[in-house]
Amino acid sequence: MNNESPFSAEYNIAGATEPQPTVQETISLDEINTTNDIITKIESDYNLSKPRRKILRARIIKR
Amino acid sequence: MKNIITQRKARLSQGDIYKDVEFIEYAIEKSGVVEISKIIFPFVVVLTQDCDLNQDYTIRWARRATSNHDQKLISVIVAPLYNIEHVYKGEHLSELKMTMAEITKNKTPGKTLRQNKTPRYHYLEFPNSVPIVSSIIDFKHYFTVNVEYLKKHKKNNFICQVGPLYREDISQRFASYLSRIGLPDTNAG
Numbered sequence: 001m002n003n004e005s006p007f008s009a010e011y012n013i014a015g016a017t018e019p020q021p022t023v024q025e026t027i028s029l030d031e032i033n034t035t036n037d038i039i040t041k042i043e044s045d046y047n048l049s050k051p052r053r054k055i056l057r058a059r060i061i062k063r
Numbered sequence: 064m065k066n067i068i069t070q071r072k073a074r075l076s077q078g079d080i081y082k083d084v085e086f087i088e089y090a091i092e093k094s095g096v097v098e099i100s101k102i103i104f105p106f107v108v109v110l111t112q113d114c115d116l117n118q119d120y121t122i123r124w125a126r127r128a129t130s131n132h133d134q135k136l137i138s139v140i141v142a143p144l145y146n147i148e149h150v151y152k153g154e155h156l157s158e159l160k161m162t163m164a165e166i167t168k169n170k171t172p173g174k175t176l177r178q179n180k181t182p183r184y185h186y187l188e189f190p191n192s193v194p195i196v197s198s199i200i201d202f203k204h205y206f207t208v209n210v211e212y213l214k215k216h217k218k219n220n221f222i223c224q225v226g227p228l229y230r231e232d233i234s235q236r237f238a239s240y241l242s243r244i245g246l247p248d249t250n251a252g
Contacts, residue, residue: 049105049146049196052158053088056099060092 066226067193074120075139075213077113078230080195080222082106084141084213086206102159106144107208108187108200108225110237111136119210138207142237144187144198150176182240185233193223200233202240 084107088100109116118134121127149155151173153163166172176199177186185200225233 050149050155050158051102051104051143054101054103056101058097060095060097 066229067190068224068226069192071217071221072224074124075109075111075116075210075217076224077109077111077116077234078225079109079217080106080144080224081109081141081213081217081220082222083220084208084216086208104143106195106198106222107141108144108233110140110142110205110234112234113230123210124214136210139210139213140205140207141213142200142202142205144195144200147176147186147197147199150184150199179236182236182243185236187225189223195222200237202237205237205241 082105084104086102086104088102090097090099092098115134115136116139119136122129122132122135145155149157150163151166151168153165156163166176172181175181176184179186183201183203185202186197187195187200188197189195224230
C-alpha cells in the first residue's frame with residue numbers, strides 16, 4: 001500500500017491530525033456564541049429602524 | 064416598485080428619500096436650562112411639489128436676483144417611512160412608547176395595504192440596490208422640515224428618489240388623504 005500523501009508537499013501541514021470530537025465541540029460552542037452575537041446585532045438594528053426620541057438639555061451661560 | 068433614481072441631485076426634489084431626519088417636538092427654556100426634544104425618523108420621503116422646490120432652490124441657492132421673496136419656501140413637507148413588518152405588528156412606534164393598531168398581513172387588511180387601497184398609507188418596495196426594506200408611508204404622520212437644514216442634511220443622508228409618476232402618485236394620494244372630509248357619524252347617539 002502506498003502511504004504517500006495524495007497532496008503535494010506544500011499542502012502537508014506538520015503535525016496535522018484528524019478532527020477530534022472535543023475540538024469539534026469547542027468550535028460548535030464558538031459558533032453558537034457568534035450566532036447569538038449576530039442575532040443580538042440584527043435585533044438591535046431592527047429596532048434602530050424605528051423612530052426614536054432624543055432629549056437634549058443645556059444650561060444657558062450668561063456672558 | 065422598481066422605478067428608483069439613486070443619483071443625487073444638488074437640490075431637494077419631490078420623492079427624495081433621506082435617512083435620519085430630525086423633527087423638533089419642542090424647545091423650551093426654564094430657569095436657565097434649555098430642553099429640546101426631537102424625534103429622529105430613520106427614513107422620510109419629500110412630498111412638497113417639485114416646482115416649488117425648484118423655484119426655492121433657484122432663488123435661495125442659485126442666488127438669482129428677484130424683486131421679492133414670493134417663491135421662497137418656509138419648510139418642506141415630508142412623511143415617514145416605516146418598516147412594513149413593524150406596521151403589521153403595530154409596533155413601529157414602540158421606541159416612542161406608542162402602540163399602533165395591528166394589520167393582519169395575510170388577510171384583507173394586509174392585502175389592501177399593499178395594493179395602496181388604504182387612503183392613509185402608501186406601500187413602497189425597493190430594488191436590492193437600495194438599502195431600505197419594504198415600507199409604508201403614513202400620511203397622517205407628515206411633518207415639515209426647515210429647507211436649509213434638509214439641504215445640508217441631504218449631502219450625507221440621501222438614499223434615493225422615487226421615479227417619475229410614482230412620486231406624483233404619492234403626493235397626489237397624500238393631498239387626497241389630507242383633503243378628505245370627515246362626515247358626522249349619523250349612527251352615534
